[in-house]
Amino acid sequence: MKTKHSIASRAEWLEARKALLAEEKQLTRQMDAISAKRRALPWVKIDKDYQFESGGGRVSLADLFCGKSQLVIQHFMLGPGWEEGCPSCSYMADHTDCMLPHLAARDVTMLAVSRAPLAEIEAFKKRMGWSFGWVSSHGSDFNHDFHVSFTEKDVESGKVDYNYTAQPFGSTEAPGISVFQKEADGTIYHTYSVYGRGVELMMGTYRILDLVPKGRDEDSLEWTMQWVRHHDRYDATSPSKCGCHAEEAKA
Numbered sequence: 614m615k616t617k618h619s620i621a622s623r624a625e626w627l628e629a630r631k632a633l634l635a636e637e638k639q640l641t642r643q644m645d646a647i648s649a650k651r652r653a654l655p656w657v658k659i660d661k662d663y664q665f666e667s668g669g670g671r672v673s674l675a676d677l678f679c680g681k682s683q684l685v686i687q688h689f690m691l692g693p694g695w696e697e698g699c700p701s702c703s704y705m706a707d708h709t710d711c712m713l714p715h716l717a718a719r720d721v722t723m724l725a726v727s728r729a730p731l732a733e734i735e736a737f738k739k740r741m742g743w744s745f746g747w748v749s750s751h752g753s754d755f756n757h758d759f760h761v762s763f764t765e766k767d768v769e770s771g772k773v774d775y776n777y778t779a780q781p782f783g784s785t786e787a788p789g790i791s792v793f794q795k796e797a798d799g800t801i802y803h804t805y806s807v808y809g810r811g812v813e814l815m816m817g818t819y820r821i822l823d824l825v826p827k828g829r830d831e832d833s834l835e836w837t838m839q840w841v842r843h844h845d846r847y848d849a850t851s852p853s854k855c856g857c858h859a860e861e862a863k864a
Contacts, residue, residue, distance in 0.1 A: 618826070656794065656802035663755045665748040666731040672748065674755075678795050679746070681722040687815065688761040688789040691727035691734060693751060697843065698727070698737050702788050704841045705815040709745045724748065728756045728786065741843065759806060761787045776808040788812050 690699035724746030731749040756762035792805040
């Protein structure tokens with residue numbers, strides 16, 4: 614079938630590409646400026662003694678830094694009694710393990726926190742084959758204080774405090790990313806949190822999809838991430854099914 618997309622000579626394509634490059638560079642400079650403003654935000658001192666359950670026992674927020682001065686937490690949607698974690702949060706988490714050595718080299722620890730009991734977290738983590746740190750905030754105010762967990766009453770009211778506004782939300786758990794700084798004297802500060810589409814910064818797959826002709830290809834879907842599955846539930850489009858991965862599949 615002949616494409617309906619516009620076709621150009623190489624010279625015409627190069628002219629259009631250079632014009633787009635100028636806009637891309639402008640966007641990059643704007644993103645750098647916003648990142649600088651993000652780092653310049655005031656900090657909030659953490660006064661609560663948040664406790665978490667880890668594979669090594671009870672730990673504090675300070676313990677989660679694991680010897681680093683900066684901590685990034687993925688607020689992973691896995692509530693008590695859930696059979697499995699949120700597919701979109703899992704999509705985010707699929708990008709985590711490969712980042713950890715690089716983040717550690719820049720004085721950053723990154724891990725996930727969920728409200729589900731630790732046994733439920735560890736069962737799902739094993740299924741997905743992840744190795745990043747993941748602790749339970751079950752019984753703690755942590756998730757509620759950082760506006761990623763809500764009561765049933767909150768949800769039914771149609772006004773939960775999420776993404777810095779009161780809005781309807783269809784679940785008692787929500788996604789987010791929060792950042793903390795620990796000073797030499799042990800004082801911990803909350804420096805940043807992002808929610809909603811802001812969490813796409815963890816989704817490197819989206820960055821690649823934004824490059825290809827079909828893009829994210831989500832416009833016809835009921836909701837944008839309807840196509841996302843847990844990585845063990847995709848069909849024959851898996852890369853292990855194509856010829857270039859044949860040797861890998863045999864291994």
